[in-house]
Amino acid sequence: MKRVFGSTAIAALAVVASVSVAAAAEQGVTDGEIVIGNVLPMSSSAALVGRAAHFGSVVAADEANAEGGVNGRKIVIKTEDDGYVPARTVQGLRKLMDEGVFGLIGTGAGAGTAAILPILEQEKIPAIVSFSPLKAAIDPVKPTVFMIGASYQDLVFAQLKYIHDKVAKKGARYGIIRQDDDFGVQVEGAFQRAVKELGITAVEPVRYKRGQKDFGAEILKLRAEKIDVLVAGGVTSETPAMMKEASKYKMDLAMATVPTSTLPPIMGLAAPYGYVYYSGDYISPMGSEGAAHFTEVAKASLSEDELKAVNRYSLTGYVAARMMIEAIRRCGKEPTRACAVEQLQSGKPFDTAGVTLPLTFTPERHISATAVRVLKVDPKAGSVTPVTDFAEY
Amino acid sequence: MELFLNFLASGLVIGSIYGLIAIGFAVIFKTTGVLNFAQGEVMMLVAYVSWSLATELDLPLVLLIPLVVVAAAAIGALLERIFIRPMLGEPVFAIIMVTIGLAVTLRSVIVLIWGADAAAFDVPLKGGLIEIGPVVLFTEQLFAIVLFLVVALAIFLFFRFTRIGTAMRATAQDETTALLMGVDVKRISMLAWAIAAVVSGLAGIAFAMMISRAPDMWFLGLRAFPATILGGLDAPLGSGLGGLLIGVIGDLSEGYIGQGLKEISGFVVIIVILMVRPYGLFGQRELERV
Numbered sequence: 001m002k003r004v005f006g007s008t009a010i011a012a013l014a015v016v017a018s019v020s021v022a023a024a025a026e027q028g029v030t031d032g033e034i035v036i037g038n039v040l041p042m043s044s045s046a047a048l049v050g051r052a053a054h055f056g057s058v059v060a061a062d063e064a065n066a067e068g069g070v071n072g073r074k075i076v077i078k079t080e081d082d083g084y085v086p087a088r089t090v091q092g093l094r095k096l097m098d099e100g101v102f103g104l105i106g107t108g109a110g111a112g113t114a115a116i117l118p119i120l121e122q123e124k125i126p127a128i129v130s131f132s133p134l135k136a137a138i139d140p141v142k143p144t145v146f147m148i149g150a151s152y153q154d155l156v157f158a159q160l161k162y163i164h165d166k167v168a169k170k171g172a173r174y175g176i177i178r179q180d181d182d183f184g185v186q187v188e189g190a191f192q193r194a195v196k197e198l199g200i201t202a203v204e205p206v207r208y209k210r211g212q213k214d215f216g217a218e219i220l221k222l223r224a225e226k227i228d229v230l231v232a233g234g235v236t237s238e239t240p241a242m243m244k245e246a247s248k249y250k251m252d253l254a255m256a257t258v259p260t261s262t263l264p265p266i267m268g269l270a271a272p273y274g275y276v277y278y279s280g281d282y283i284s285p286m287g288s289e290g291a292a293h294f295t296e297v298a299k300a301s302l303s304e305d306e307l308k309a310v311n312r313y314s315l316t317g318y319v320a321a322r323m324m325i326e327a328i329r330r331c332g333k334e335p336t337r338a339c340a341v342e343q344l345q346s347g348k349p350f351d352t353a354g355v356t357l358p359l360t361f362t363p364e365r366h367i368s369a370t371a372v373r374v375l376k377v378d379p380k381a382g383s384v385t386p387v388t389d390f391a392e393y
Numbered sequence: 394m395e396l397f398l399n400f401l402a403s404g405l406v407i408g409s410i411y412g413l414i415a416i417g418f419a420v421i422f423k424t425t426g427v428l429n430f431a432q433g434e435v436m437m438l439v440a441y442v443s444w445s446l447a448t449e450l451d452l453p454l455v456l457l458i459p460l461v462v463v464a465a466a467a468i469g470a471l472l473e474r475i476f477i478r479p480m481l482g483e484p485v486f487a488i489i490m491v492t493i494g495l496a497v498t499l500r501s502v503i504v505l506i507w508g509a510d511a512a513a514f515d516v517p518l519k520g521g522l523i524e525i526g527p528v529v530l531f532t533e534q535l536f537a538i539v540l541f542l543v544v545a546l547a548i549f550l551f552f553r554f555t556r557i558g559t560a561m562r563a564t565a566q567d568e569t570t571a572l573l574m575g576v577d578v579k580r581i582s583m584l585a586w587a588i589a590a591v592v593s594g595l596a597g598i599a600f601a602m603m604i605s606r607a608p609d610m611w612f613l614g615l616r617a618f619p620a621t622i623l624g625g626l627d628a629p630l631g632s633g634l635g636g637l638l639i640g641v642i643g644d645l646s647e648g649y650i651g652q653g654l655k656e657i658s659g660f661v662v663i664i665v666i667l668m669v670r671p672y673g674l675f676g677q678r679e680l681e682r683v
Contacts, residue, residue, distance in 0.1 A: 216403025
């Protein structure tokens, strides 16, 4: 009987001990560090944007650490490469979880984000989607998932509305070439919304598989349909490839694109084909007054080679990391995931150092920075000029 | 008709790229019995090296091509010597696994050296428009088609009329007999890798000139592989023609039917063809005497 009692007592003690350890140690938090994770395309065609977003988050962490860290703890950024493959986004998140991560700021591209949403919900991991806005991430609201930036639907719709109101002739025909995945579905969502709300004349959408770079048949098909406006829904170098084929047939087109088309390497590829096209964005462009503080701290944080990889996506990575760090800071000396989520959705503004206006989330609204500005991109001149003010679409 | 001819030309352009890479696959398989799953990556590596040569040395295309041929041959031979030669005598499956590992390594090395950004491959040949009747092509697109025809002819002549080509065919037919006849089988394997690197590397240059040189170019290897199956794994020229077929069928089906059929149509054709000719359109049926 004594032996049974002894065993039971030891087992009970073990359970109590394990419960108290679990309560004390939040995932990704040690005495000296707090780990924030990214799962981003650091390789593949999307590496141009994935690496930039990673460096943006590193700059935010270095900035916080230079000021003494967060309540005595250093912020550590851990980034996993998903190679722009949704299955690897899941693997990357699982690896981060195994190693211990407090929250997530890089959530992969659209399809990758969609793939990890159930895990984020189940594990109650605070996450700020900023790399590739995905409506499904916040609509309906997921308890721990937040999003910065307008969705691709809004970004492309804003351009289509501008083109419809100010550029295209009456009765213009609209076409779209979009990727055959979640990202493409969002881009086509904007197109279909324009069909519905603006009453534009649309031709059958053309879809292409991820990885495709030759658009001869697709452009020929749209040329036969006599389109005047094209939504060039390439992720990165696909957009200039579409422009090249269109220029071959001297097609006179107004083009709407996604924000990657404002990145210098993509503008460089598009320059020879003579098109001035449109894009949309919800943040201040690089080189503007709004990005001045980021540029300054980035110079102190990154090497010369790393600075070369910085672009517009660094700003979104920076803003997301800044918000996560501030939410953790507001939780005091014993930060928990639940507290960070509470702070994020408290309605109190988060300062983004001028990249955007101060941002807020509420329990009912997990999205911020949704106002879009339409940009005119002249790749030959190397200029990106706003043609509208920020507006909600 | 104008539309059809332009779809056809567009298909021939991309088909030429697939065809060249497919020839690379077939040359190695025909000679060594190994499927090189790093063919797309080797193509990409040669394209990147060529891009560096073209931009750093500012070489005209007439000088660049011979230089690239030498560089590509060296790359192919070196890869064979380092990664494949030590595996000789091991099961084919193990060698194939090595090529998969090589593929992943090459992708990472390329990003490490050249970075992740896409860049234009500018050469003086690029940018002009050529009109052949109703068909419009960029000069670099016509270059891809001409390159395919020249390489296909060269491969045909090499295997048919040269001593080394005959030795390679002999090795493909029966390695042991070839060895007994004095053929240096190891050197033949190295040569096959060198030739495959040159042929697919030229495809890489043509593609980079048309689109851009970017770290996802290796994907072309995956797209060209079905062409090799269609043409016949042991038929370099047949594989090249398989590439043209895949390109043309893809663009025609996308143009006239759409719905993303560009990618699927080639596979549908392969399934149908393989049901009738399991060794491919131009592959040789293997006979076993019992």
